[in-house]
Amino acid sequence: MTVLVREFRPADAEATTEVLRAAIPFLVTTPEAMIRSVTHANPARAFRLLVAEVDGRVVGRAEVGLAYESDTPGQAYANVYVHPEFRGRGAGSLLLRTAEEQLALAGARSVYSWVLDESANRVFAERRGYEARRSAHFLRLDLADGTLPPLPEVPAGVELRTAADFAADPRPLFTLDAATTADEPGDIGTELDDYEDWLTTAWGHPCLDRELTVVAVVDGAPAAFTAAHTDGAGRYLSGMTGVHRAHRGRGLAKLVKAHSLHRAGAAGLTEAFTGNDAENQPMLAVNKWFGYDICATEVRHVRELGIG
Template sequence: MTATLRPAESYADAVAFTDLRTLVTPYQVYTPERIHHIWQVTPAHAYAQKLVAEVDGQIVAAGRASFNTWTSEEGVASLTVMVHPDHRRRGIGAQLHRELTDHLLGHGARKIEAWGEDETDVPGFAERRGYERTFELRYSKLDLTDLAALPPIPDVAPGVTAVAFSAVEPEAVFAVDAASVVDEPGNSAADALDYEEWRTGVWDSPSIDKEASTLVLVDGVPAAYTNVEVDRRTRRMWSNGTGVLREHRGKGLAKLAKAVAVRRAAERGVTAAYTSNDEVNKPMLAVNTWLGYQYAATQYSYLRTVNPA
């Protein structure tokens, strides 16, 4: 079956995109406002392409491709394809993938990363197109309906305080995020984070909860953070990044930041928290286990390396 592909631009397209993502990956948390915001603020040099696939006027699949602007490595790109379960194995995913791949290759992609669950179709689909499995990502869920079930806020050393994002300037959070994200596991280092891009894409996100999002200060200096995004419709939150400066690791600051953040989110009506962590990131997995997170799903990174002509 051949679907009609067209660019995704409108808010209505963002709604369809979000609905499809929620159906395919219910352990991720996105809102139409967040998706549409990403589309609007993605920088031009990311060469982003967003497509939806229609059959009889109905959106049955969607995809997005763009270059990674947070790394100094040239030609690093990512690609996502989602197909409604009722319309799989009809060639629609392959059609979307081909169009998005051609777009990336046309702009000089050297590495293309995609993510997928270990379903029967995913590994074969990826391998036939030159991808190799690299990283394993664990998704976890925390029930926030019973505050009493959460562990107590950990004791802190003198001079350590936890404050909401709403009480600080964005530069304070950026300083920790930009320094700590470099060490996150991945196929390419996030070593070129631009402040203005970060501010429009992260700080100005319509889904960010700046009361639940938490910055940890040591003697008044930013040292750790956790960023919370919330879908008020479903009362779910997403941990959109947690980081600690190298010189402050091993002091329980990530545990403090996350413990404060999930409690604040629960007090503001959130009933479930979701997060993801690379399986090699044992310290953060230990923090999540302590908080009470339970396994939700596993995705794998698939990487295609393009040989230069």
């Protein structure tokens, strides 16, 4: 059995999507999203989508790139996933080694990688010089069982809209996204300051459902939002929920997320997923109120290139 690692091609989209769904079924993606991530990548990101092939079958994938939004030069990521049926055959090792080589050429100094919190995966990372850092949970909610809590009352002075209402001018959503993303816990600091890049990567993402993305508006400006991603197969993913600092403590995160989830259920979606930093207790409490259960945990690992 020979493992071949190469660049992703559009013809790989279906097979690569199936690998991701098998390896980490808590994410929501589509073949169209795979293709767009490559064809619309900002050159400054040095983004690559690598695939591992065995006997003509795509069995693994790796998303590789520089942390473009970070204000610290040289930070990068390589997230490697192999189909469960083909683990232990060298595909993951070759994907990671190829990713590191490409990132080193792009000027990376530190490589961050999400690793499922399972013994075999953590051993794989540690043997290759990666050190464990912070954790994050995947959570799942059944939308088909009718157990969503009732919709909270909309506070006085708050108006609910959807992302579709901002189609003519999404810049106010970019401004709010930038303000709330800066406060997100994480190993890599994130600063959104490139509107054109945001239009491509966030606003133009094929999985973004603008009708299910709910925005709370106060005094004419977006104050809170929850971004909804869907895959056309009954699955919903919370891409991001954020509240502007000036409006926290009013229950707006719960409000926008509740309306989005109720709309998703009414539209026939059957299950919802979200991700939470393990230390983000306020958001974990909100998701517990909705009925989300933790279904898996990932641990962010880092390796300094040139070490190990």
